[in-house]
Amino acid sequence: MQEFGENIQQAHDEKLGRHLVASISIEPGDTILEERPLLVAPHWECHQLKCAQCLQESYVICRRCQVFPLCMDCSQHDEFECEFFASGAGKALCKDILVKNFGICGLLKLLLLLENPNTQADCQMLIGVPINLGDYRDGEGMWQEHEELVVRPLMECGLVDCLPTQQLTSDILHAHCIRIDSNSFEVTAKDGDTLKGVFVWGATLPHHCVPNTVVALDEQFNMKLYAAVPLQPGDIIYNSYTNPLMGTSQRQHQLRLSRRLECTCTRCLDPTEMGTHMSSLKCKECGGFSVCEIDSNGKLGDWRCPDCKALLTAAEVHELQAEVGSALVDAMGDLQVYEALLTQYGPLLHPNHFMLLDIKQNIASILRAAALMTAMDQPCKKLLARRVELCSDLLPVCRAVVPGISKLYAIGLFEYLLALVELVELQFAESDLNKKEYVAHLKTASLVATEAMDLLRFEPENSAEGYLADRISMELERIESDLKKYGR
Template sequence: MQSLSEKVKIVKNSTTPSRHLVAIAELSPGDVILEEQPLLVTPHWECEQMKCSQCLQDSFVMCKKCEFFPLCIDCTTHNTYDCDFFCEGAAGAEISKNLLVENYTIFGVLKLLLLMENPANSEQCAALSATPGATVVDSEAWQEQDTQIVTPLLQSGIARVFKRVKVTHELLHTLCWRIDANAFEVTASDGNTLKGVYACGAQLPHNCVPNTVVTFDEDFRLKLYASVRIPVGAVIYNTYTNPLMGTSQRQHELRLTKGIECACARCSDPLELGTHMSSLKCTKCANGFVVCSAPIRDVGIWKCNNCAATMATDVVKQLLVDVGEALLETNSELLAYESLLAKYSVHFHQNHFVLVEIKQNIASILRAILMNPMCIPGKDLLERKLQLCEEMMPLVRAVLPGVSKLYGIALYEYLLSYMELAELIFEEKAAANAAQIFQEKLEDARDIAAKAKEMLRFEPSNSPEGHLVSRIAMEQKRIEENLRQLNSKRSCA
């Protein structure tokens, strides 16, 4: 089910039941650290369309043997243990054959219960249950899971069928949380997203500046690569938050979804590794930025790093509330986002995460416009797209060093607009040395394409990022063809 590199070992935490990976030999960028098949792949809780228990494609029929689990028209069998469980023990207990049909939300938890009940999976399930859990809180999510998953399972009478697992209200809630906390998002062959749980992958500790990159192939097999050089003795980290969020937002998400506190170098640094992604402009001096002295809990003093002037925490929070509400009122309109960006740029550092979010929305709209076959791209739109990319790419580099799919995607976006603008300028032939300028830009584009491809080189060919690699290769051919034509014209001249 899993294969570990000889350059790492599993180390048990001395104070908690959790385990993690440590490098016992230096790892270079691109070294494979872990390969692992999923312990469980399940639809998201809100998924209403039943999925085949074998291949996870849309299902409209049931297994003819157990008459309990859904299958697609191409699959005739599924997990033997699961099938036999509902042919034998569950049948004698008179569990309704329509339990899944009527309550499909229970699928993931039920599958995890069956894995725990099956002696063949005891070691993997024990490793998963060794990961620390969060304190169960009577939250909105808890209430929904209690209504849609826990109660239907308990009322079905299925608890009395399990022999190795004691099915209780508390256990079911814990399993709901473990699936949410430990799952990676994986993509099915039909493009739908699912949740994949990996026994070893679930134990990777979090860091807001990870030293690894994760990929998944068409069979949901996880591959973990070193994204940077990892020295001997270093812990292997993954990241479980959006790296373009500010510290307080990342901390909130980690507490909510993982039940953990992060004290990494980025979270502990008021300047966020020099990116200023949570900094505000000082109202008392021209060159200062107001930062929080205790960013992890967001309870410190907000003080200017230049003149030491302070800003009330309530003022900072109100600014964030105001911009959040304003974002909801934009109706995804380009001019509304641009107006919002101009308005709040006087309050926040240009790298502040709320401005980054606005810039991402603007870039997304520009991408849709420029990709429209009916659109003839103008210089102003292309230059604006390039400007946004140039502002955001250094941030991505700072928080995701080394091999990074997010940086690879950003480079690809930049490449497309860079090429369009270079060709547009060349066609206008506004400069006397237009051909020379075009060649220089093509050579720059060649380097950008190569770097983008390098960032995405580990992505499976069938993944969204893998498809980008094919598109980058097409752009490379386009670049080389343009260069060939330029050289041919010079030879003829």
């Protein structure tokens, strides 16, 4: 199910539990772990039937077991799953069990893996981790979602009586749901829908907000974990389970909810967040920037200006962030509203503050969509220049928070590349740039494209990032063609 590289070994301690460490020096791009998913399933709230084999939309049911959905291209699915409902214990169950309650699909697959003698051992590491259900009961809707969409329908359909050796109870089913959620990565089906892929090793690596690895997922949902930075013997292999463009308080909140984890990594203990100041606010007294006071346990306190020592209480900061967050929700994709928010809150926050970055990302996305819609007409130079500016603002932050081989930075470079090329081509066509200036911009674009491709060279060819690398390669060929045409 998983293959460890010779460059790593298993380790265990009280704090991290079972984990992986480098056994020799590892270079960026070296493969550390390759793993097939234990299972892939739709999200709990999914109501559209998905093919049991390829996970694309389905409108037919397997003729043999009359339970699992299939698509027009798949004629069969897992043999044990099919046999369970076609004969034996599952034969007496209602055949439209998934049609009525498709949300149970993921947990149903896990229960059948546990029932199958050939796959029981693959599940032991997953189910062997104890779950403290008291930490989850009544916790921000997760328990209720599991109860309504998965646990209750499974308890009521009679399936638990067909699996007597597992001694299933409502609490055991809840624990299984939590295990699936906690060990899942978001994967993408061929039709573009997002799914949950459960990876026993890949999802249990210790967390660090500045990971030293990169996770790559191909179209068959296989995972490849490779080094993002040089690793030395004994270095712990880390992954990140948060959005790197979140501020410290938001990352920690997400980790508490999803992994019951209090993070004290180097970034969480750094008030400047690796020099990005993604959580810093403008000091009202001296015009400097106030940073969050953080103790050695990672607990966040008030915000204080290092220069004049002026204080902003945590309550004041949280109130401001809640205000901006509410305004972002109310913006509803309106470009003018986002620009107004940038003008309103820009003087209060550091230019790299994560909430301003969120606003800038929204504006850049709207501008890109607008450019695509007007591609056949005359695009607006002002619109394109604004997009280049926003993409340029995001790049240094992306580079800082995910050092080494970074897909985040590569994607940022790609967005900047598209905006830059589109702008300078239009400016050259309208004689705003002379030939020498145009060539200079194309050389910059060529360097950007080359750097982005270099960051994506370790991605599987049949992955979203692999296809992105192909797209960038095509763009680079076009740039090089123009450089030859107009001279270097």
